[in-house]
Every structure is written in structure tokens, then in C-alpha cells.
Amino acid sequence: MNFTYTYHDTEYAVQLDALPDGRYTATIGENTYTFSAHTLENGAWWIALTDSGGQVTAHVTAQDEARFVHVDGASYDLTVPDTRTSRRRGASAGSGELTAQMPGQVTAVEVASGDSVTAGQTLVVLEAMKMEIRVTAPTDGQVKAVHVAVGDVVERGQTLVELDTQ
Amino acid sequence: MNFTYTYHDTEYAVQLDALPDGRYTATIGENTYTFSAHTLENGAWWIALTDSGGQVTAHVTAQDEARFVHVDGASYDLTVPDTRTSRRRGASAGSGELTAQMPGQVTAVEVASGDSVTAGQTLVVLEAMKMEIRVTAPTDGQVKAVHVAVGDVVERGQTLVELDTQ
Amino acid sequence: MTLKTCLIANRGEIAVRIIRACRELGIRAVAVYSEADANAQFVQMADVAYPIGASSPTESYLNIPKLIDVARTAGCDCVHPGYGFLSESSAFAQAVMDAGLVWVGPSPDTITRMGVKTEARSLMQTAGVPLVPGFQAEDADNAAFISAAESIGYPLMVKAAGGGGGKGIRIVQEAGALPDALDSARREATNAFGDPRLFLEKYIAEARHIEVQIIADAHGNVLHLFERECSTQRRHQKIIEESPSPILDDETRNAICEAAVKAASAVGYVNAGTVEFIATPDGDFYFLEMNTRLQVEHPVTEMVTGVDLVALQFRVATGDALPFTQAQISQRGHAIECRVYAEDPHNQFLPAIGQVQTFIPPQGPGIRVDSGLTSGDEVTIHYDPMIAKIIVHAPTRADAIRRMRNALCETVILGTTTNIDFLLALLNTAEFVEGAVHTGFVDNHLQALLPDTPEIPHMALIALALNDLHIQTKRERPAGDSDGDVFSPWAKSDQFRL
């Protein structure tokens, strides 16, 4: 069985196979490991390598495309590839839309449709988790549309402002 | 739905019913409670009484007939009635069999078939969990049969010695 | 007088901390909770809990009439405000006292006088406590500030008169940036404290933040419990705190602790409080502000002095005299606290909301964890994203750093990104190890401090694959959220924690 994970823009392929004796082999790139494994409490996995006697306890959670794993004193967050995600990301970048990075409430809208803006200029101010988040223009351009007003509660990914960036 | 639990030889009946609004009522003896409830992590239940505003978090586990519950800073172990258990218990008491109360290893057998014994006399010595457990005669009597030898590993409930108690 | 039932007007880890103190003192703990907190640990732990409204703080934890109502309904005889929320609201303290209840904190008058930073500065000047050069005036407008700024000189700090905790603060490097900073700070201050007033202070470069814990009873005993150093800050938000301070010699330590006692005595202080100082590279120190409440970082003081601050708060609130003298208090060993936040250091420290699917706190000798959530709890947008405070105590500072590294590594938090790798990177800098971190250090070296993206260990990938194989049958990909926007150039934004 093949699994693919994305970690900081790099994709990793894992080929995992069960052996007849209950152990497993895993191949990642040029490395192949043989090991026994079983689940512990809290979704943890116990993996004991056959060759080296090495062993790890890995805590793992999976939700939608997100994967979290804690091993050897450090946590890693990865994703499993999802074609829908790639499409959405592409669309967003191409159209000059500024989206909310996290849910929050709009506390200020500092531009209107048609305004010219310079790179770094504050367009919208959000407040979330007691933090003020200023959404700024990534480049010089002109405001094509403003989709939110002060007091609006916005979801993550929701479009706030559209820019024409020439 | 009716549930019965045994706690230190006393039986308790609980009638539990779901209300249309998602809450529950429970009747125990002359007391009736209305409450909302849901599960938390670790098998815990969160129960909020409608009338008093009182609330508890109860940790619960169930395995076979055994029930464990922790509530308000104390743990309780109960059982659900099981007819097989009662039969077995009755048989054991009637036949004059001395059984192992826990798994262990036989370290001494101090009587043989036909021996007369007095109440309190040590018949068999077990070792389990680094403890020496002396199995003693509950009354005066005569040894009918010895079913174990030094070095045997015995299971809980296994018959060690049969006594004739007149 | 013995207290019997306490309303805890707070949430999260500090509510849990106060509930534990109540249990030990035989006080019934009454919790209040917003919609977002219905399943929270502090609600489960309280003896009784009352819903008080929507998740927005103004609807719930800042709603004085509702809180007083619950206190009356639940038969409370006292109120503990924790930190944040209404802990420094003299209006709330007064409302509690007007309801005939004991306020576990200093008097409303003290809160008001120390809460208005400009009044506190005046008071301290009179008491002979050294002050940072600055400017304050009632009704000062932007023009007045701009003119005063010329004589103070740049860089300088804009601060909110009405509050503390890093909120409403701006460092201004040059005159051109002052108007925008004043506007932004004023908006933040209005939101946070309902008080738009600002004042200016000279910005002291490479300053150290050193604060002194005060505990005072109603019999005139004002004692200090030594200092905490909190210079490891990002954008004025404390990240790591410790006690003792690695830079104080005994003479300076005595001087700063005595100044703190003088400051607290000047306002007739009763209960626990903290006098914050700024220490300069030249060895001078200036009064910064007084926090008239329990601090987030109080555990480091508890660990090095062996004192239980929350228990003492209740005792002095009932009129008991302090059970020790100044001479009986000493610092032993070294304590460090790290604040674990749900935030992503690799993505501009944006708060990382989500469900904490697994939370396994570190355990072991000399490790204390103050947290308010358990596996399965949500980190929501409504409140501070602090997940846990990890506090260690060890014989020496070097031992404490090693213990903290291990504690952080042993902490398992899955389901949301945390700042643990950033905390580890900080602990490993030569500057932190040598005790040379000043308040600007983190911001000045942020890029260098951000840990490199580590190589992912193959064992991590194998564990993920095992788990995915295990859940294969029930696996589906719902049309849920995605992390895909993170690397988009359009996602760029400026943010800071207030």
C-alpha cells in the first residue's frame, strides 16, 4: 500500500506492506525498514525495528487532510494530497483575492472599491483570538471589490478584498 | 430501560429513559432526576442536573460483569448480576472446595489427602505478586483431595484442596 | 471569617488553578462559562457551573451584572477574578463588594489608581520610586503627543493609560510613524480597556523586564516574594519567565525588591500584586507599572519560594495576617516557565485554532503543568490561544534549562500547531543560556530564531502510514478546511498578539 504526505512543500512516499509473520516493511526513498508495530493508548503506535533494536513510540492523529505526529520529542504536521486543495489555492492566487487567514471579526475596512493602494497598505483589520490582524496589499494595485464590512464575522478562506494588480 | 448493579451485596435498580428533548430521566428508589448528559474523553460522562444546577463528571469503565465508576473524588466498583456467577459461587461453597483467590504459584502444600485439619490450619501456600498467601482451613475437617503440588501455577478460581467438613 | 463558596470569574487554566486552591481550602468552587467553554475542563472540575452567555467575552466573562447574578444565585461569599478579563476592573471589584461579597484582590480604589498608568506614575514619583522619562497629560491629542515626543526623543513607546499586559503598546522608531501608532494603539486600548487615553515613555534599548511579586495583608504587612525576569518577549508578550533573574546581584536584587515594597506600601496595597520594572544595561531600574492581580507567571515564584500564592490570596482576603515574615522567605533553586501557544511560528505566529485531539502533558520530578484543556478540547478564536504553562524547578539554572527542554520534548499536542519548536530554539540560543536575553532580543532576531524546518524522521512517516492503513476502511475526505492558503502570496498579513 502506498501513502503520500506533504511536509513543508515536499512530498514523501511511503510504501507499507504487511509481512506474513505479522511484521511490516516500509520503503521510503532508498531506505527499507522491517519492523513490528502495534497500537497503544491515545492513538500511539509502537514501532520496533527488527535490525537495529531501535524503537519509537509515535503519537498520531488524522483529521481530514491534516496529519499530526509526535516522535522522538518533536511534533510534525503534514497533509495528505488533496486535488481540491490545489485547485482552490491556484484559483485564489490567480484572481488577486485577499482571503482571511483565520476566522475573525472585521474591525476596520480602510479602502473602498476603486481606491489605488500601495504595497504594504492596510486594507482590512480583523480581530481574532484577542489579536489584531492587518490585511495588507501584497503589491501596488487598485481595489476591484470589497466584500466585507465592519462587524462582519468571516470564515477562514473567505474573500475580503479583490485587487487589480496590473 | 432498566439496569441493576450490585455494590457490596446490595442491589440497586436504575430506570433510565431518554426524553424527546435529548435529556434523560433516571429513577432510583424514590428519587427521580432529570438531566442532560454527554460523553467526554476517557469514557467520562458529564451529567448536569436540570433542577439544582449541580453537575458531575463521572469516569466509567465496563468489562464483563465488572463496573468501575469515579465520581466526586471517589471510586466505586460494582458488578452487574450474572446468573452463572451465582451458580458457580453456590457450587463452590457447597462442595467444600478451597479455591485460589488469585493466580499464583504453589510454594508449599502442607496437608495430604486424608489428613485431619483444624480451623485456621495452613493447607497450601501460594506466592503471587511477591506476596505469600496462606490458604487456611475455614473449619475443622478432613482433607478429601489435594489438587495441586509445589511449583504448580494456578489460575484464579482453580480448586486447590477439597475438604470434608462433616 | 471562613470563606465557603467562591465564584471564579474566569476560564481556562487559571480557573483550574483557582479551583484546585479552593478544594484545598475547603471552599466550594462555582464556575461560569460561555457557550464555547461548555465542555471545558474548569467547568467539569467546578462543584457547580453556570452558563453566562455567548462566546464573545463581552457577552460572558466581561458581563458584570450576569456574574453578580450567578454569585448571588449560587450562594457565593467571595469572587476570585483570576488574571485578564475583569481582574483589574475596579467597577467589578466594587460591584462584588456592593453585593456583600469578599473580593479576592486589592481594593477598587487601589485598582483604579494603579490601573490608570498615568496616575500610577504620579504616585510612584511621589513615593520616590524611579520612573522612565516620559509624557502624560489629560486629554492630550495627537498634536500634543507629537510635540512631547520631540523632547523625549526617539525611539519611544506609546502606551495605554488604561491597561497592561502588552495591550495598546507601540514602539515608534521615528516621528513619521507616530500618528499611525497613536491611532492604532488608541483603537486597541479602547477595545481592550474601554479607555482611549495614551501616554509616552522613552524606549530603553536592550532593556530587561524584571518584576517583583508582592503579597500584603490587611494588617499592614507588605512583603515581597523576590523577582521574576520576563525579558523573553515577542511583541511585548511574555513567552518565557524565570526566577531568580540571571542578571541581578544581591545588592540590586535587594534594591529592586525594596522599591517594589515601597511602591505597594504607597497605595496601601492588600493581596497579591506585581510591580514591574525595566532594568537598563547600565544597572539602573525604573518603575513600569503595577499589576493589581495574580500574574500568568506566578508559578515560578511559587516554585522558588515554596509559597502558595492563590491560597494566600484567599487568606489575606478574609483578613488573616500573612503566616510568615520577610526573613522567612528565600529563593531556592531556579524555576522557568514556558507558555505553550496554539500558534504557528513558521507562519508569522498566526494563532492555530482547531481541536487538540491529543494532549499529553509532560510528567516527572520538578515539572508542573498548569493547563485548562484535555484531549478533545477545541482551541477557539474567542480567547487567548495559550494551551498550557509548563513550569520546571531544578537546583540550578542550567539544570532547569535541561529539564525544560525535556519537558517540552515530552509534551504531546496533536491537532493544532504549537510554538514548542520555537520555545526549544529559544532555550538553545547562546543568549538565553547565558542569561543575556533583553526584551528586544526575540523581535530583533526573529528570522534567525525560527527553527529550520526539520528533516522529517522516517519513523514519523511510517507511523502515519500505519495509522492511515489502520483507518483505511473508514477513511473519507470531507469537503473540509485546508491549509492550502498558507503559502499563497495573497495570504500575507501583519499580525500581533495584543
Place this chain on the structure above:
Amino acid sequence: MTLKTCLIANRGEIAVRIIRACRELGIRAVAVYSEADANAQFVQMADVAYPIGASSPTESYLNIPKLIDVARTAGCDCVHPGYGFLSESSAFAQAVMDAGLVWVGPSPDTITRMGVKTEARSLMQTAGVPLVPGFQAEDADNAAFISAAESIGYPLMVKAAGGGGGKGIRIVQEAGALPDALDSARREATNAFGDPRLFLEKYIAEARHIEVQIIADAHGNVLHLFERECSTQRRHQKIIEESPSPILDDETRNAICEAAVKAASAVGYVNAGTVEFIATPDGDFYFLEMNTRLQVEHPVTEMVTGVDLVALQFRVATGDALPFTQAQISQRGHAIECRVYAEDPHNQFLPAIGQVQTFIPPQGPGIRVDSGLTSGDEVTIHYDPMIAKIIVHAPTRADAIRRMRNALCETVILGTTTNIDFLLALLNTAEFVEGAVHTGFVDNHLQALLPDTPEIPHMALIALALNDLHIQTKRERPAGDSDGDVFSPWAKSDQFRL
């Protein structure tokens, strides 16, 4: 010299404790485990773990050749034995040293001399440390003991020359019971230590068990870390330990601590050790034995002195000098340890094996939990049924008792019966609260101490019913075990922990 890789020749909570110390010291931790422990927490936490055989200790944790093999295979440079098992085996210590490894403990010679209780008594007599009146002789048979007993007088104690820890001990009230006691103690001693030799000591009624922690380096520094009182015992097994002792005045404390230093110095002691004393109601104290290893109850000393004993063990084992002087060590606050056992106080304290389905340790300021299992782990018949040590530290003894009560109440252990309600009952006795518990107290008042069967709260029944409703569909009753025999008259038996 710096140690790099340590073999931990132990299991359970003490293996976890040592692994944590190794991590902080940068030492790789190598675990060994028996079949029963394959999934144990200490195995998971170690850097590498090796199976060493069947569950019976003689096949695994007591198997010296296997342990030395693993130490060599894994590239270890030192061995920590923990407590119990081979910790007081001079043969093991010697084998470790012969393999060219560092033994984290006193020399084999010291272990031998102090381990043979009869030789230790002779040594102490020479060193001028006070001894309990008694009788010892090489090759003494029952007749010799019976004759000596007449001159000592009854009640007296039969003790094993070869060991400690409550094993092989009998109190004999009158001459008629002595032969049986000698036989039974000899059998136990042979099993436990491979040494059948016994000796007699006068039984001191209402005695207190007070022991002094020693730490000594290879440079001749022998220091004490003050005392622990461990008088709360059931059948010679410590249940609750504390420091400071509630009965010692400063003069007696100094005298007993100095006697301990004298005892340790007399044998050229290096590393951590404990000198046990018996204190009489008249204020006298006598040497009891010296334990040449870490004690179960070492955490109470760590909490009141702020010292990390396991880290110090490693440091002195490498030849480092102690990093402090006697004058720098003091007791601060009060610490109490409770040992939580899987046993049923209502059923003659029989060990309660089974799966611990839920284990939620208590948390909070001043609470430390040393345990070696997590939810889902089995308590098996093979080893000591101690589940956890709960240790609290608070400013005063009264505070510590309150903190312990809360910690015990907060501890959730489901799936096996524990002694928690018994511990709570003990903590609530007037005798414990007043510090008046002597070593016979628990056994003398056992029936009165056993908590009444509490009323079951209706909320407990409701929670059970909710849970059973929830799992109704998958509910089946396999032909498994049952608790049914517990109330049978045929199940009666005498038992004691060895």
C-alpha cells in the same frame, strides 16, 4: 568522565524515573523488559529496549548474565539498578564492574557488608552507632534462636540477615509462635535473597521508623539530606512517608542525622543510601539497617531539600564531587508520599490484578506523580502491585495533608481496586493529623481504619446506566472471570505483602 549510555536494570515507575534523569543528563537510556512488560511505559520511553526473558523475575530482572549481555550489546557504559531486584546484589555490582562498566551505586564490598544485616550491626556497634538489643550468630538453628529469645524477651522480631524492605520479617508475641515464624521467615528470606540466615531483635512497641538520606562522593564527602519518617506501615510495608518527621526536635534531628553520617562514613560509603533508625517513645533511637540503594520514598527528600537524587547518583558515580556542602542543604515546607497499590482493603488487602483501563494522575501545584503505567496497562501477578507514588509538597504539614487528600480524590484509576480509600481514611485519622502514628498503629487499628463501605452516590449509578445504555448493542457476557468468590467463606485466607 561523562556517561553516555545507561542500562536500567529495573522496571516500572523507578525505570521511568531513571530514564527521565538520563534524558536530562544527556545519557542514552537502555531498558530491559520481561514478557509481561513488553508494552510498559518504561519500555516506550527508553531510547532502546531489549527483551530479556519470561515474566518471572528470576528469568529476567534477576538474571545477571542476561543483563550484562544486554549492557555489552547496547554499548552501555553504566548500569543503574533502581531499587529492589538486583539493586543490593553485590554479585551484580561486581559483574557490572568486571564488565568494565560504571555501577551507579555503592561498591560491592559496601553492599555486602551492609546487606548482611548481622554484619552491619557489628560494624555499627564498632562505629558507636546505637543498636537495638538482639541476637545474631552464624549457623544459629531454631534451638539457638529459641534460647536467645528468652533473654531478649517477648515480643521480639525475627529478621532476615540477607535483606530488607520488609521481607522475611515476623513479630513474635510469645514463645509458642517462634518456631513457625522462624520457618516461614526463613522460607521467605531464601526466596527473596537466596540467604536463609535470620537474626532476632527486641520488638520496640510504638516505635517510629525514621530514616536519614545519605549522599556521598568519592572524595570523602558524606552528607545527609535530612530525615524521612515512614511509620505508617501495614505489616512492615511502608504506605505513607513524609519529611520532615513530625516528632523530631532540632536537637534529636541533628543527632540522628549525624549518627547516619557516622554510619555511612564507617563503611566508606559512596553514592546514595539510607540509614534506617527506630525511634522509641522515650526519644531514644537505634540503628535498624542501611539500604545501599535509592529508596522508593526518595521523592519526599527531593521535594523538601530541592535536590535531584538520581542525577546526583550519576554524578558521584562518575567521580564528581558533590556540588553543595552540608550547610547549603535545608528542609523547606513539608512533603508526603502515598503509595497507591492495586489491592482491596475490604478484602484483606489482596492484590487486585487486572487491566487499568483508565489512569488519570492528579495534577496541580506541589503534586508529583511517579508511576510506570498508562491507561490500558495490566497489573500482573509477577511484580509488586504498586501503581503510583503520589507525592505532595506544601508550606506546612497541614497544607500537605490537605493537598494529598485532594490529589488522592482527583486520581482516577478504573479497572482494578486500589487502596486509595484506605489512604484517605489514614490521612483523616486524628493520629495521622497529629503526627502520632507509630509503626504498629495501622495493624493494631486495622478494623477501625478500614473505611466504611460508603453509600453509593446516585450520580454514580446514573453514569453507569448511561454508559451501559451507550454500549448496549455490543454488550455480551463472555464466560470470563468473576468477583463472585470474594464473599465465600471458603475464600478466606491469610496474606501479607513480603
